[in-house]
Amino acid sequence: MKLRSFRLALLTAISLFLAACQTTQQPDPASRITVIEGATVIDGVSDAPIEDAILVIEGDTIRNVGRRGTIEVPENAARINATGKTIMPGLFNLHGHIGMAEGMVRGWENNNPERILRDANIYLYYGVMHALSLGIDHDPMIAAQADQRAGRAGGARLYSAGTGFAAKDGWRPEGVAGINRPTTPEEAREMVQREAAKPADAIKIWVDDRLGELPKISMELCEAIIDEAHKHGLKVFVHIFYLEDAKELMRLGVDVIAHSVRDAEIDEEYIQLAREAGITQLATLVGHSANIVYVQGADFLDDPGLPLLFPASVLETVGSKEYQQRLAENLSERSGYRTSETAVKNTEKVVAAGIPIAVGTDSSGSGRFQGLWEHREMELLVKAGLTPMQAIRAATINAARVLGVDDRYGTIEPGKVADLIVLNADPLADITNSRKIDSLWMDGELVDRAALTSSDVASQ
Numbered sequence: 398m399k400l401r402s403f404r405l406a407l408l409t410a411i412s413l414f415l416a417a418c419q420t421t422q423q424p425d426p427a428s429r430i431t432v433i434e435g436a437t438v439i440d441g442v443s444d445a446p447i448e449d450a451i452l453v454i455e456g457d458t459i460r461n462v463g464r465r466g467t468i469e470v471p472e473n474a475a476r477i478n479a480t481g482k483t484i485m486p487g488l489f490n491l492h493g494h495i496g497m498a499e500g501m502v503r504g505w506e507n508n509n510p511e512r513i514l515r516d517a518n519i520y521l522y523y524g525v526m527h528a529l530s531l532g533i534d535h536d537p538m539i540a541a542q543a544d545q546r547a548g549r550a551g552g553a554r555l556y557s558a559g560t561g562f563a564a565k566d567g568w569r570p571e572g573v574a575g576i577n578r579p580t581t582p583e584e585a586r587e588m589v590q591r592e593a594a595k596p597a598d599a600i601k602i603w604v605d606d607r608l609g610e611l612p613k614i615s616m617e618l619c620e621a622i623i624d625e626a627h628k629h630g631l632k633v634f635v636h637i638f639y640l641e642d643a644k645e646l647m648r649l650g651v652d653v654i655a656h657s658v659r660d661a662e663i664d665e666e667y668i669q670l671a672r673e674a675g676i677t678q679l680a681t682l683v684g685h686s687a688n689i690v691y692v693q694g695a696d697f698l699d700d701p702g703l704p705l706l707f708p709a710s711v712l713e714t715v716g717s718k719e720y721q722q723r724l725a726e727n728l729s730e731r732s733g734y735r736t737s738e739t740a741v742k743n744t745e746k747v748v749a750a751g752i753p754i755a756v757g758t759d760s761s762g763s764g765r766f767q768g769l770w771e772h773r774e775m776e777l778l779v780k781a782g783l784t785p786m787q788a789i790r791a792a793t794i795n796a797a798r799v800l801g802v803d804d805r806y807g808t809i810e811p812g813k814v815a816d817l818i819v820l821n822a823d824p825l826a827d828i829t830n831s832r833k834i835d836s837l838w839m840d841g842e843l844v845d846r847a848a849l850t851s852s853d854v855a856s857q
């Protein structure tokens with residue numbers, strides 16, 4: 398991002414100089430035209446990719462895209478040959494906890510604007526260009542969002558569900574400051590109004606008793622929260638565990654089921670309610686199996702990005718026998734294996750029924766590697782029955798629709814913002830090729846990926 402702001406400063410300096418010379422030839426970055434030619438483009442809309450494509454970018458906007466020969470190439474354009482590459486839209490994550498990790502410690506007390514913006518850079522390194530932080534944010538997030546909107550900071554565009562809603566003394570546990578714990582519907586509505594005024598981009602509710610250990614928020618309170626959120630144009634995301642809770646929340650008009658149902662296999666009634674409510678499902682398969690993969694041997698620890706972005710101590714810990722043993726003990730205590738298997742089965746059913754799926758991973762650092770996790774979620778979604786094309790849509794246009802930004806982002810179409818991932822291999826042939834990033838474009842500018850890795854890894 399340093400490069401982008403440097404460029405902007407340089408262009409400003411040049412235009413000021415030229416204005417001083419009273420020339421009429423002022424360069425205007427908004428009309429600079431770039432043509433990327435010869436790549437295969439997965440536009441996020443068409444069923445098949447566009448082979449040998451011409452992609453015309455003017456300023457930060459996609460002006461045209463199509464097969465060579467069908468698109469006019471402007472004469473004054475800078476031309477980039479991308480033969481052999483595949484281009485897809487920038488990715489989204491609808492469930493992260495951003496700026497919470499310090500080494501292996503993940504917690505609200507670590508949260509500050511610097512860590513939030515560090516995570517935004519890590520997401521962007523992997524091509525995740527939009528990230529929604531789901532429910533434990535305070536002033537540091539508002540400060541980080543303000544920095545981004547004023548152009549003082551870059552990285553993945555940050556969205557926030559403010560501070561979420563939970564039962565008094567319930568999950569999320571006490572210790573996470575500022576969680577809204579209403580006791581009456583009136584109080585719940587006032588709290589939603591406060592979140593809307595922040596302004597939060599969405600509302601989050603935790604509906605979970607941690608296998609009977611803690612109180613769970615009542616449906617009466619959820620009804621008030623959902624109704625008030627909708628009055629403010631905010632979508633409601635619910636963390637659920639139980640089938641019956643998910644059904645009841647869909648009857649109340651919830652918008653997004655974050656996490657899969659994990660206590661039982663979903664049935665025809667669930668599918669029917671999901672259709673009627675028009676929900677989007679976040680499967681969060683990578684989140685549910687986060688601990689299991691370390692026990693079973695994590696095959697992603699050789700990812701070349703990890704040592705550039707995360708401290709060596711974190712990589713050493715998650716690769717160690719001691720860590721795996723500790724997780725294995727916890728997993729059998731909390732029947733983690735079974736609930737993860739149930740989540741996969743339920744995702745298969747949701748996919749088969751055609752309920753829209755969007756990528757939300759619960760990535761948050763400290764072993765739940767933001768950026769890489771979103772690519773792994775696509776991989777697990779393909780294993781659960783999505784085609785690679787559907788998995789890419791789950792990570793792009795489906796998520797953009799949930800955030801209400803699909804008029805500008807989520808596909809490669811004329812009029813959309815030029816947010817592109819240029820790949821060295823075809824993700825439709827093998828979804829893990831989505832990680833083979835050659836380069837990234839954001840707002841029509843080439844991203845300096847190397848600068849994203851220099852966000853002081855040692856201080857994490």
Ligand SMILES: [Zn+2]
Pocket residue numbers: 492493494531759
């Ligand atoms: Zn979460």
